[in-house]
């Protein structure tokens with residue numbers, strides 16, 4: 418088929434950037450209104466939530482109702498560990514292309530989500546993002562595909578395993594704190610995840626680009642997850658969030674992690690916590706890296722608005738949905754630059 422041939426011949430973004438190439442037409446935004454160039458340069462930093470602080474409830478509620486995300490500084494991971502995670506990420510993307518391709522998303526001519534590559538190319542008119550990534554499921558244990566876990570740099574696997582354990586601990590405390598901030602039982606959200614919640618790691622590389630005004634690093638989207646934890650680049654900005662109808666730069670402390678709401682959380686909270694639309698923009702001279710951890714309920718478990726959040730004052734706003742079914746709607750639409758949350762509204 419034309420499509421798969423096209424994909425096989427397609428270069429990784431990193432290779433095009435290294436050759437100083439102008440982005441090919443498949444990457445160029447068609448609508449001038451979508452240009453990444455028009456974000457305001459100055460914005461306040463993302464609100465900080467101090468987990469365990471007496472004002473935690475208030476901090477969470479206000480951050481999630483205004484931004485849909487917050488930053489955590491005291492996240493239980495040391496600054497040097499977070500730097501190590503950045504170092505192994507960068508070391509992986511710095512490997513020769515031949516070595517990275519051992520972990521390719523393409524196997525026997527077929528696309529798989531896990532591995533090194535970019536989004537699936539599903540249609541001829543799909544506009545591609547200026548990024549390469551490594552996508553790995555890290556929990557549950559039996560869903561790990563270790564064949565795709567880099568052995569180089571040699572500490573990569575250990576660092577990822579440690580990041581996974583620490584991220585899970587952080588997610589559990591954040592989910593409890595979010596429930597308590599709404600005067601709910603602390604297990605109210607956690608109990609919806611089932612026995613086998615899924616945690617996926619995505620290592621993102623956004624090479625510099627000759628025309629950052631014409632491409633997206635990641636197209637505008639909301640996450641399909643319940644929660645996403647993001648370790649942004651220490652020096653290079655690029656993540657932007659749509660706030661009150663305008664794009665604002667996401668700025669954080671160098672050793673903070675960002676907690677971002679995903680669509681599943683918007684559903685479980687009956688719309689109180691919004692899953693924000695965000696995107697990544699590129700720049701002409703600096704590569705950017707980030708690591709995102711997507712936490713989702715088990716695919717077969719039906720989730721829905723917490724009972725205690727549905728009442729006469731606030732009627733049910735979302736249908737119950739299984740993650741597996743949601744993803745079937747979400748991915749093809751994501752690839753076309755469309756959001757999906759409205760499709761599960763009552």
Ligand SMILES: O=C(O)CCC(=O)C(=O)O
Nearest residue numbers: 621647649656697707709
């Ligand atoms: O690179 C980032 O900062 C965020 C990436 C992102 O939004 C995603 O992978 O869903």
Ligand SMILES: [Fe+2]
Nearest residue numbers: 638639640695
């Ligand atoms: Fe995202």
